Amino acid sequence: MSEKSVRFLHLADIHLGAENQQLPEDKQAIWTEQIWQSFEQIIRETIHARRPIQAVLISGDLFDSPNPAPTLVEKTVELFAEVEAKGIPILLVPGNHDNIISPDSVYHREKFPAVVLLESPGISQPFKMTFSGIPVHFYGMAYSFLSEPPFDEFRPEDPEAVNIALIHGSVVRSTEWALHAQEVPLNVEKLFRTGFHYLALGHYHNFQHWEQDERHIVYPGTLEPLSWKETGERKIVILEVEPHRVLLNVLDSYHQRRRYLETKLDCQMHGIDSEDGLIQHLCEKYRHPSLLFHVRLHGQCVFIPNLEKIRQRCQEQFFFFKITDETQFVSREWLERFREEKTIRGMAIRELLRMESTAEGEEKVVVQEALKILSGYFTSD
Numbered sequence: 001m002s003e004k005s006v007r008f009l010h011l012a013d014i015h016l017g018a019e020n021q022q023l024p025e026d027k028q029a030i031w032t033e034q035i036w037q038s039f040e041q042i043i044r045e046t047i048h049a050r051r052p053i054q055a056v057l058i059s060g061d062l063f064d065s066p067n068p069a070p071t072l073v074e075k076t077v078e079l080f081a082e083v084e085a086k087g088i089p090i091l092l093v094p095g096n097h098d099n100i101i102s103p104d105s106v107y108h109r110e111k112f113p114a115v116v117l118l119e120s121p122g123i124s125q126p127f128k129m130t131f132s133g134i135p136v137h138f139y140g141m142a143y144s145f146l147s148e149p150p151f152d153e154f155r156p157e158d159p160e161a162v163n164i165a166l167i168h169g170s171v172v173r174s175t176e177w178a179l180h181a182q183e184v185p186l187n188v189e190k191l192f193r194t195g196f197h198y199l200a201l202g203h204y205h206n207f208q209h210w211e212q213d214e215r216h217i218v219y220p221g222t223l224e225p226l227s228w229k230e231t232g233e234r235k236i237v238i239l240e241v242e243p244h245r246v247l248l249n250v251l252d253s254y255h256q257r258r259r260y261l262e263t264k265l266d267c268q269m270h271g272i273d274s275e276d277g278l279i280q281h282l283c284e285k286y287r288h289p290s291l292l293f294h295v296r297l298h299g300q301c302v303f304i305p306n307l308e309k310i311r312q313r314c315q316e317q318f319f320f321f322k323i324t325d326e327t328q329f330v331s332r333e334w335l336e337r338f339r340e341e342k343t344i345r346g347m348a349i350r351e352l353l354r355m356e357s358t359a360e361g362e363e364k365v366v367v368q369e370a371l372k373i374l375s376g377y378f379t380s381d
Contacts, residue, residue, distance in 0.1 A: 004132060004133065004134070004242065004243065005132075005134075005240050005241060005242045005247075006054040006055075006131040006132050006134060006240075006241045007051065007052070007053045007054060007238055007239065007240060007241070007249075008053055008054060008055045008056070008057055008164075008238070008239040008241060009042070009043075009046050009053045009055070009056045009057065009236075009237070009238060009239075010057045010059070010200050010218060010220050010237040010238075010239060011039075011042070011056065011057065011058050011059070011220055011223070011237075012058060012059035012060055012061065012095075012168075012200070012201065012202030012203070012219065012220050012221075013059075013060070013061045013095070013202050013203065013204075013205055013220075013221065013222045014035065014039050014058070014061065014062050014063075014222070014223060015035060015061055015063070015064040015097065015222065015226060016035055016036060016039060016062060016063050016064060016068065016072055016076065017032065017035075017063055017064045017065060017068045017069060017072050018032060018035060018064035018226060019031070019032055019064075020032075020226075022320070022322075023320055027319065027320060030319075031258070034224055034257040034258055035223070035224050036072070036075065037257060038223040038224050038256065038257055039223060040079055042223060042236060042254070043056070043079060043082075043083065044079075044082070046238075047082065047083055047086050047088055048086075052086065052088075053088065053238070054088060054131050054132075055088060055089050055090070055091060055129075055131070055136075056083065056088065056089070056090040056091070056114075057091050057092075057138075057164070057166055057200045057239075058090060058091070058092040058093070058166075058202075059093055059095075059166045059167065059168055059200045059201055059202030059203075059220075060093050060094060060095025060096070060097075060098070060142075060143055060166075060168030060202035060203065061095035061096065061097045061098055061168065061202060061203070062076075062092065062095075062098055063097065063098035063106065064097050064098070065097060065098065066094075066097070066098050066099050066100075066102035066104060066105040066106060066107075067102070067104040067105070067106060068098075068106055073106060073110055076112065077110070077112060077113060080112050080113040080114045080115060081113040081114075083113070083114040084113040084114035088114060089114055089115075089116055089129065090112070090114045090115045090116065091116050091118060091127065091138045091140070091164075091166060092112075092115050092116065092117055092118065092166075093117075093118045093119070093140040093141060093142045093143070093166045093167070093168055093202070094107060094117075094119065094142045094143060094168070095143050095168040095202055095203065096143045096168065096203070099142075099143050099144065100119050100142055100144065101144050101145060107119070116138070118138065118139070118140020118141075118142065118166055119140070119142045120140060120141065120142060121141065121142055121144035121147040121148075122141055122147055122148060122151075122154075123139045123140075123141050123154040123165060123167075124139070125157070126138055126139050126156070126157055126158075126161075126163070127139075127140075128161075131241065133243075134162060134241060134242070134243050135158070135160070135161040135162065136161060136162045136163075136164065136241065137156060137157065137158060137161045137162070137163050137164070138164050138165075138166065139154075139156070139163070139164070139165040139166070139196075140165070140166045140167070141165070141166070141167045141168070141169070141184075142168070143168040143169070143184065143203075147184060149185075150190070151167075151169060151184050151185065151186055152186045152187050152190040152191050152194070153190055153193075153194070154194055155194055155195060156194070156195055156196060159195060160244070162197050162198075162241055162242075162243070162244065162245070162246060163195070163196045163197050163198075164196065164197060164198045164199075164200060164239075164246070165194070165196050165198075165199050165200065166200045166202075167184070167186065167199065167200070167201055167202070168184065168201070168202045168203050169184030169185070169186045169201065169203055170184055170185055170186060170203055170204070171185075171186050171187075171188055171191075171201070171204070171208070171217070171219075172185050172186065172187050172188070184203075186201070188210050188217060191217055192210075192212045192213075192215055192217070195215075196215065197214075197215055197216070197244075197245060197246045198215070198216050198218070198239060198246045199216065199217045199218070200218060201217060201218060201219045202219065202220075203219070204219045204221070205221055205222045205225075205226060205227070205229070205230050206219070206221045206222075206229075206230060206232055207219060207220060207221040207232065207234075207235040207237075207250070208221075209248070209250070211248070214245050214246070214247075215246075216246060216248050218237055218248065220235060220236075220237040221234060221235060222234065223254075223256065224256055224257060224258060225256070225258065225259065225260045227260065228260050228262045228292075228294060230260055231259070231260050231261060231262065233252060233256075234254055234256045235250050235251065235252065235254070236250070236251040236254045237249075237250055237251075238250075238251060257290060258290045258291070258292060258319060259288075259290060259291050259292070260291075260292045260294075261286070261291055261292070261293050261294070262293075262294040262295075262296065263286075263293075263294075263295055263296070264295075264296045264297075264298050265281075265282075265295050265296070265297055265298070266297075266298055266299035266300075267297060267299065267300075267301045267302075267327070268299055268300045268301065268302070269299065273302050273303065274303055275303060275305060275306060275309065275310060278297075278305065278310065279310055279313045279314060282295060282310075282314055282317075283313075283314055283317045286317075286318075287317035287318060288317075288318065288319075289318070289319060290319055291318050291319055291320075292318070292319050292320040292322075293318045293320070293321050293322070294322040294323070294324070295322070295323050295324070296323075296324045296326055297323065297324065297325050297326060297327045298326040298327055299327060300327065301327040304372065305323075305325050305327070307323050307324075307325055310323055311323055327372070335349055335353065335371070339353060349371070352367055352370055352371045353371075355367045356368060356371070
């Protein structure tokens with residue numbers, strides 16, 4: 001890093017005002033407030049740092065909806081006024097959640113302090129600025145049905161400037177492509193051929209980074225995870241901007257306020273032979289007040305789990321607790337052993353196995369659940 005460099009903060013997919021209907025009402029309010037707290041924290045920490053940032057880049061979905069609550073808009077205006085007072089610009093493109101194409105879009109009626117709104121549906125004329133003698137040109141593509149393919153074949157106006165593009169779109173064949181294949185598809189190879197120094201992307205919620213010849217394509221991801229698919233550590237992305245190049249500084253020291261964890265647990269493999277043993281295992285190994293925890297029981301189990309009882313016993317140890325039963329109560333070998341018996345047990349198992357062999361989809365799941373429940377009544381000879 002040279003002495004003549006400036007720092008930018010890259011954020012995306014903040015989703016201010018987002019809710020989680022899975023949670024009880026009191027936890028919903030906390031969950032939503034944590035998103036705001038993390039956003040407020042990172043903005044204040046970076047603008048007041050010993051070496052403060054000189055610009056903020058927001059690549060879409062600042063808000064979770066195009067028409068956020070007035071109280072949330074008011075808080076955002078107040079926070080951005082602090083940024084403006086430090087002489088720091090905020091370069092922002094609308095995303096799909098806070099899109100500008102909605103008639104009631106907040107961006108039509110509210111002027112946010114410090115914000116340079118890049119609302120073009122395609123890469124067009126840059127917004128030009130100079131930082132410590134370094135010319136930086138910002139291009140933006142707002143999420144819009146007016147955007148036209150190809151979305152990733154554009155060029156900077158001045159290759160001698162540091163050129164940065166903010167786009168809310170979906171990189172083809174990335175880890176999240178299957179969920180977003182229909183939305184502004186972007187090709188990594190084509191993006192690198194554009195000649196931009198930094199492509200500040202938004203839309204995917206987990207950190208992703210591609211680099212080629214000191215050029216970067218980056219999804220910073222969410223500050224606070226919003227779903228079970230966002231289980232990795234959250235990142236803070238700082239651009240170190242020098243003449244003719246951008247260096248990337250990804251900070252892992254950021255402490256998110258909550259975490260999601262989904263895990264599969266085989267009771268037999270862990271020697272768990274009772275509900276009490278299962279509850280003790282879960283609470284001792286995983287309990288944490290900030291964790292949204294989903295345990296999926298699978299494999300074989302020597303007891304029928306009472307999910308509601310387990311949930312009630314575990315829920316106080318976590319921010320949110322969810323349990324799903326995907327177990328087989330007994331092995332297939334056990335069923336085969338008793339299917340030929342001339343007993344009520346044998347007759348019932350034969351009939352259910354016959355039904356299972358021809359069932360499909362949801363019906364098959366129901367039959368397998370019946371086999372598991374039935375087995376609970378016949379645990380010994």
